[in-house]
Amino acid sequence: MMGRLGVGLMGALAHLPLPLLRGLGWLLGQMLYVLAVPRRKVALRNLQLCFPDASPAQRRAWARETFVVFCQTWLDRSWLWSAPRALVEQRVTLQGALHELEGDTPTIIFAPHFYGMDAGGLALPLRTTRAFTSIFSTHPNPAVDNWFMQGRQRFGDVRMLNRADGVKPILTSLRQGGLLYLLPDMDFGPKESIFVPFHGVQAATVPSLSRFARLGRAKVVGMVTRLTPAGYVAEITPAWEHFPTGDVQADTARMNQELERYIATMPGQYYWVHKRFKTRPPGEPAVY
Numbered sequence: 001m002m003g004r005l006g007v008g009l010m011g012a013l014a015h016l017p018l019p020l021l022r023g024l025g026w027l028l029g030q031m032l033y034v035l036a037v038p039r040r041k042v043a044l045r046n047l048q049l050c051f052p053d054a055s056p057a058q059r060r061a062w063a064r065e066t067f068v069v070f071c072q073t074w075l076d077r078s079w080l081w082s083a084p085r086a087l088v089e090q091r092v093t094l095q096g097a098l099h100e101l102e103g104d105t106p107t108i109i110f111a112p113h114f115y116g117m118d119a120g121g122l123a124l125p126l127r128t129t130r131a132f133t134s135i136f137s138t139h140p141n142p143a144v145d146n147w148f149m150q151g152r153q154r155f156g157d158v159r160m161l162n163r164a165d166g167v168k169p170i171l172t173s174l175r176q177g178g179l180l181y182l183l184p185d186m187d188f189g190p191k192e193s194i195f196v197p198f199h200g201v202q203a204a205t206v207p208s209l210s211r212f213a214r215l216g217r218a219k220v221v222g223m224v225t226r227l228t229p230a231g232y233v234a235e236i237t238p239a240w241e242h243f244p245t246g247d248v249q250a251d252t253a254r255m256n257q258e259l260e261r262y263i264a265t266m267p268g269q270y271y272w273v274h275k276r277f278k279t280r281p282p283g284e285p286a287v288y
Contacts, residue, residue, distance in 0.1 A: 007143055007144065007147045010075075010077065010078040010081075010082075010147070011078065011082055012078075013075060013078040013079075014078040014079040014082045014083050016078075018079075018091070018230075018231070019229075021072075021075050021076065021078070021079075022072050022075075022229070024075060025068065025071040025072030025073075025074070025075045025076075026068050026071070026072065028071040028075075029064075029067040029068030029069070029070060029071040029072065030064070030067070030068065032067045032070070032071060033063070033064050033067040033068075036067070039067075039273045040063060040067070041288075042272070042273055042274070042275055042288060043063040043066055043067075043272040043273050044059060044060065044063050045287060045288060046272045046274075046276055046277070047059040047062055047063060047267075047272060049199065049201050049277060049287065050198070050199035050200075050201065051199070051267070061268070062267045062268045062272070063272065064268075065268030065269070066115075066268050066269070066270065066271075066272045066273065067273075069115045069227055069268060069269050070115055070273070072115075072227060073115040073116055073118070073119070073227060076119065076227075076232075077118060077151060079091075080092075080118060080119055080122055080151065081147070081150070081151025081152075081154060082151075085126075085155065088122060088126065088155075089126055090231070091230060091231025091232065092119050092122060092123050092126065092231055092232045092234070093123070093231070093232065093233045093234065094123040094124070094126070094127050094234050094235075094236070095233060095234070095235050095236070096235040096236035096237060097221065097236045097237060097238045097239075098127075098236055100219070100221045100236055100238065100239055101124075101127075101128050101130065101179070101236065103177075104130070104177030105177070105218075105219060106174040106175060106177060106178070106180075106216050106217055106218035106219070107174075107178075107179050107180070107218055107219055107220075107221060108174070108179075108180045108182050108209065108212055108213055108216070108218045108219070108220045108221075109124070109179060109180065109181050109182065109220075109221055109222075109223045109236075110182055110184075110209060110220055110221070110222045110223065110255065110258070111181055111182065111183050111222075111223045111225070112183065112185045112222075112224070112259050112262060112263075112270070113183055113185055113186065113270065113271035113274070114224060114225055114226070114262075114266070114269050114270055114271070115227065115269055115270075115271065116225035116226060116227050116232045116234070116269065117183065117225055118151070118152065119225050119227075119231070119232035119234065120223055120224075120225030120232070120234040121134060121152055121181055122152075122154075122155060123225070123232070123234040124156070124179065124181065124223075124234075125155040125156025125157065125158050126155050126156065128156070128179070129156065129157070130157070130177070130178060130179050131157045131159065131173060131176070131177075131178040131179065132156055132157060132158045132159070132178065132179045132181065133158075133159045133160075133161060133169075133170060133173045133174075133178055133179065133180050133181065134152065134158070134159075134160055134161070134180075134181040134182075135160075135161050135162075135163055135170070135181075135182065135183075136148070136149075136152075136160050136161070136162060136163070159173065167212070167215075170212065170216075171212070171215050171216050174212065174216030174217075174218050175216055175217065180212065180216070180218070182208065182209060182212065184205070184206045184207075184208045184209050184255070185205070185255075185256075185259055186206075186271075186274055186276070187203065187204050187205075187274070187275060187276050187277070187278050187279050188204075188206050189204065189279055190204060190279050192206055192208075193205055193206055193207075193279065194207050194248070194249060194252060195281050196249065196252045196253040196256055197253060197256060198256045198259070198260070198276065199260055201277055202280075202281050202284070203256070203276060203277055204277075204278075204279035204280075205252050205255070205256060207248045207249075207251070207252040209244075209251070209252070209255050210243075210244045210248045210251030210252055210255070211244075211248065213243065213244040213251075214244045219239040219240070219243075220239065220240045220243050220244075221236055221237050221238065221239050221240070222236070222237035222240070222258055222262065223235065223236050223237070224237075224262045224265070224266075226265075226266055226269065227269060240254075240258070275288055
């Protein structure tokens with residue numbers, strides 16, 4: 001019941017002017033920063049580990065921003081997933097190396113967990129007719145899970161694959177010339193991860209980008225989606241040179257290096273509330 005009510009409320013919020021909706025998100029973010037103490041501590045700890053040379057005041061400012069942007073982008077899903085196509089196209093811009101999306105070369109889009117990731121996920125099918133695959137985890141609330149699925153597939157030829165489906169359908173889509181929207185920058189535990197540096201800290205990292213690129217014979221481009229006052233700007237990078245190599249460890253370290261460069265352009269819009277360093281190398285103490 002609560003999930004259905006929440007989805008209904010989001011449908012109503014879609015009609016608000018964007019400045020008003022963003023203002024509401026700013027207010028909720030400020031409140032969440034104060035009230036969500038455990039997540040605030042996680043964000044501050046992540047920023048301390050990743051930016052040890054930044055002042056405490058700067059890290060607090062980034063942490064506060066990350067809560068605000070989290071709330072703003074959450075509320076923006078109201079119009080992203082229900083407003084008319086013309087409005088979404090007006091507010092969501094795709095720019096950069098767009099030629100990388102042309103043709104039928106298997107292509108993986110490395111889309112890290114910036115808060116605008118769902119807007120970026122819509123920017124692609126809005127502006128390309130190519131088949132587009134993404135991987136998801138099931139939300140525990142069925143109403144919310146259905147809302148996510150319908151919203152993410154509302155434009156274009158989009159196929160959502162559950163992590164439990166395995167790699168075969170992913171590789172099949174790639175080899176047929178599709179696009180894969182991949183977000184492998186979270187800590188999914190020790191079973192499928194290897195340890196590579198992230199901002200100088202050993203981080204358990206899923207090496208799926210390197211493996212999918214090799215097995216799918218795909219090139220890799222980055223996509224960074226930035227929240228702006230007018231909506232979102234998603235930028236495609238040129239294809240990564242000399243990727244993948246035959247060294248999964250080196251490739252995964254390269255992925256984190258590219259991510260660090262992206263984060264440097266907007267530290268407050270990255271998903272710092274996630275326990276990125278929860279899984280530690282053997283013998284190393286917990287950091288949270």
